[in-house]
Amino acid sequence: MTSRKIEVLVGLFVALAIAAFMLLSLKVANSGMAGSGETYMLYAKFENIGGLKVRSPIKVGGVVVGRVRSINLDTEEYSPVVAMEIDSQYNNFPETSSVAILTSGLLGEQYLGLQPGFVDETVSILKSGDYVEDTKSAIVLEELIGQFLFNRGSN
Amino acid sequence: MSDILVDIQHLTFKRGDRVIYDDMSMQFQRGKVTAIMGPSGIGKTTLLRLIGGQLKPEQGKILINGQDIPQLNRKDLYKARQKMSMLFQSGAMFSDMSVYDNVAFPIREHTRLPEDIIRLMVLMKLEAVGLRGARDLMPAELSGGMARRAALARAIALDPQLIMYDEPFAGQDPISMGVIVRLIRSLNNALGLTSVVVSHDVNEVMSIADYVYVVAEQKVIGQGTPEELRAHPSALVQQFLQGESDGPVPFHFKAASYSTELMELAK
Amino acid sequence: MIVDKLQQLGQKSIAKIQGMGRATVMLFGALVAWPTPRKSFPLLLKQLYVVGVLSLLIILVSGLFIGMVLALQGYTVLSKFGAEQMLGPLVALSLLRELGPVVTALLFAGRAGSALTAEIGLMKATEQLSGMEMMAVDPLRRIIAPRFWAGVISMPLLAMIFTAVGILGGHLVGVDWLGVDSGGYWSAMQANVDFQQDIMNGVIKSAVFALIVTWIALHKGFDAVPTSEGISQATTQTVVTSSLAVLGFDFILTAVMFGG
Numbered sequence: 001m002t003s004r005k006i007e008v009l010v011g012l013f014v015a016l017a018i019a020a021f022m023l024l025s026l027k028v029a030n031s032g033m034a035g036s037g038e039t040y041m042l043y044a045k046f047e048n049i050g051g052l053k054v055r056s057p058i059k060v061g062g063v064v065v066g067r068v069r070s071i072n073l074d075t076e077e078y079s080p081v082v083a084m085e086i087d088s089q090y091n092n093f094p095e096t097s098s099v100a101i102l103t104s105g106l107l108g109e110q111y112l113g114l115q116p117g118f119v120d121e122t123v124s125i126l127k128s129g130d131y132v133e134d135t136k137s138a139i140v141l142e143e144l145i146g147q148f149l150f151n152r153g154s155n
Numbered sequence: 156m157s158d159i160l161v162d163i164q165h166l167t168f169k170r171g172d173r174v175i176y177d178d179m180s181m182q183f184q185r186g187k188v189t190a191i192m193g194p195s196g197i198g199k200t201t202l203l204r205l206i207g208g209q210l211k212p213e214q215g216k217i218l219i220n221g222q223d224i225p226q227l228n229r230k231d232l233y234k235a236r237q238k239m240s241m242l243f244q245s246g247a248m249f250s251d252m253s254v255y256d257n258v259a260f261p262i263r264e265h266t267r268l269p270e271d272i273i274r275l276m277v278l279m280k281l282e283a284v285g286l287r288g289a290r291d292l293m294p295a296e297l298s299g300g301m302a303r304r305a306a307l308a309r310a311i312a313l314d315p316q317l318i319m320y321d322e323p324f325a326g327q328d329p330i331s332m333g334v335i336v337r338l339i340r341s342l343n344n345a346l347g348l349t350s351v352v353v354s355h356d357v358n359e360v361m362s363i364a365d366y367v368y369v370v371a372e373q374k375v376i377g378q379g380t381p382e383e384l385r386a387h388p389s390a391l392v393q394q395f396l397q398g399e400s401d402g403p404v405p406f407h408f409k410a411a412s413y414s415t416e417l418m419e420l421a422k
Numbered sequence: 423m424i425v426d427k428l429q430q431l432g433q434k435s436i437a438k439i440q441g442m443g444r445a446t447v448m449l450f451g452a453l454v455a456w457p458t459p460r461k462s463f464p465l466l467l468k469q470l471y472v473v474g475v476l477s478l479l480i481i482l483v484s485g486l487f488i489g490m491v492l493a494l495q496g497y498t499v500l501s502k503f504g505a506e507q508m509l510g511p512l513v514a515l516s517l518l519r520e521l522g523p524v525v526t527a528l529l530f531a532g533r534a535g536s537a538l539t540a541e542i543g544l545m546k547a548t549e550q551l552s553g554m555e556m557m558a559v560d561p562l563r564r565i566i567a568p569r570f571w572a573g574v575i576s577m578p579l580l581a582m583i584f585t586a587v588g589i590l591g592g593h594l595v596g597v598d599w600l601g602v603d604s605g606g607y608w609s610a611m612q613a614n615v616d617f618q619q620d621i622m623n624g625v626i627k628s629a630v631f632a633l634i635v636t637w638i639a640l641h642k643g644f645d646a647v648p649t650s651e652g653i654s655q656a657t658t659q660t661v662v663t664s665s666l667a668v669l670g671f672d673f674i675l676t677a678v679m680f681g682g
Contacts, residue, residue: 209552
């Protein structure tokens with residue numbers, strides 16, 4: 001009933017659409033993270049997170065190793081707690097590691113820079129659910145200017 | 156009187172506020188050709204749609220084999236429709252299929268017969284209407300008369316009990332008119348069909364019908380065999396049969412008096 | 423005077439709501455009780471060809487040109503800020519989030535939607551739908567349903583093809599002509615495009631548009647006044663109504679997806 005030509009062309013159409021989808025998801029989007037799926041959680045407490053957002057990247061030496069899962073406010077200390085979702089292939093950060101909120105370029109987005117610490121017998125490896133103790137908050141431009149003016153004034 | 160296939164009782168149908176039929180009754184005998192005649196615009200096609208269950212009447216019963224069509228649920232209505240067929244004025248051939256596929260359409264839809272049997276059936280029906288040679292043409296390539304014959308082949312594809320013709324003679328040249336007259340009569344006799352012909356072509360209808368209803372002014376104004384009708388006392392029936400331009404149905408559309416309107420202009 | 427105007431408004435609103443009601447009844451009738459795959463799959467396949475494959479050329483060409491124009495326009499602005507490396511994300515995000523789904527829907531309404539309306543209107547005018555009903559075949563299931571599914575399946579696929587071709591077109595102009603670094607084009611894109619947020623939301627958008635456009639097109643055809651004038655009016659209405667509906671729903675969807 002339906003001719004062979006129609007079937008072939010519809011098949012071609014669908015194949016083209018699949019190819020387009022592959023191009024979009026593999027080449028255009030950052031599906032490196034979405035693909036593997038296996039992750040573990042680390043937490044960090046900051047004084048000020050500045051412009052950090054959910055899904056901001058977490059980088060070690062510029063390489064993305066994970067993303068910010070959520071940002072909550074600790075109701076006892078009123079300091080923000082950042083939940084970090086890290087690819088489980090990077091699972092041996094020592095507890096001496098530190099995280100800092102950094103900015104890519106002058107006007108760019110903010111991201112979390114994870115700095116692995118030293119390792120010896122007394123230092124254990126961070127497990128899922130652990131807190132990273134050593135944190136550096138975001139630099140807020142207004143505070144920076146305020147400090148600068150204050151320092152000038154005291155000199 | 157058990158030989159009645161379609162029994163219409165006290166049918167009332169309105170379209171908006173306009174009354175189309177008012178308390179009308181008719182009976183169609185099994186195996187006979189029954190004709191319904193009347194001036195244009197009285198809703199003859201509407202009657203066929205009512206019988207087919209496409210429209211629902213205000214009041215009254217339409218019994219086919221004892222089943223009241225307007226009361227049927229969807230499933231039973233579709234079952235009842237498999238036993239009837241309708242030949243539309245335009246033919247209503249599916250324009251994206253060849254003549255062969257058009258005729259095969261109802262068979263393929265309602266049965267699970269293998270293709271070679273379908274082929275036999277289709278060729279048989281096409282042979283009956285004389286279009287076996289045109290099976291690979293598309294409907295657009297057919298002339299009006301041929302399209303109507305092809306549609307007729309499709310209508311009888313599943314051997315229905317009842318076949319309804321909507322204006323089968325309208326807009327046909329004398330030759331194809333003759334062909335269709337012959338087909339209606341011979342199919343009716345050969346297949347044992349019950350035929351209902353809706354038309355205003357007096358001569359053709361009188362030549363093939365076994366029984367004729369003349370419908371005007373929302374009701375049946377005359378009925379009988381063609382001979383009985385020719386001797387009918389009603390002036391309206393006579394005007395219609397003779398094709399006189401003036402009579403009970405006036406030549407002029409309802410209007411104010413001509414002289415008054417002329418005088419108004421002069422003022 | 424005012425009462426007259428109010429009456430007119432009331433009449434129009436009632437007619438609109440009745441139309442929507444008829445459209446819903448039509449869709450419901452078409453989608454309830456999907457018949458056997460033996461019969462419906464060939465029908466769907468044929469409509470996928472008519473609706474999808476035949477729209478492919480216009481989608482490919484417009485996608486390519488829109489991507490090229492975006493790159494050209496974006497480059498002139500971005501180069502003022504020395505931010506040429508952001509060309510990739512600019513092209514990709516505008517296409518993925520907005521232009522891909524929206525322009526595809528508009529082109530689809532013009533190409534396939536109007537054709538669907540005209541085809542069904544013509545079938546109605548030539549009594550093919552009535553004839554089918556009298557043959558105890560439900561035209562809603564035989565005619566409307568396969569066309570509906572074909573539209574709903576085709577358009578997201580077309581939107582994806584449109585977007586992909588647009589991004590390649592942007593590459594053609596940005597990288598091969600204007601000299602943006604090819605690695606930068608792709609990597610900046612990867613850093614800024616998110617699978618869930620951008621690609622899936624774009625797909626959801628185009629699925630919603632597909633539903634709207636196909637539904638409107640089928641309803642206008644099915645509800646058309648069965649004369650040549652009525653069909654031409656219905657065809658125009660399909661394009662106008664579905665374009666407006668697409669733009670309106672685009673705002674709502676964008677506000678829900680990216681606004682908060």
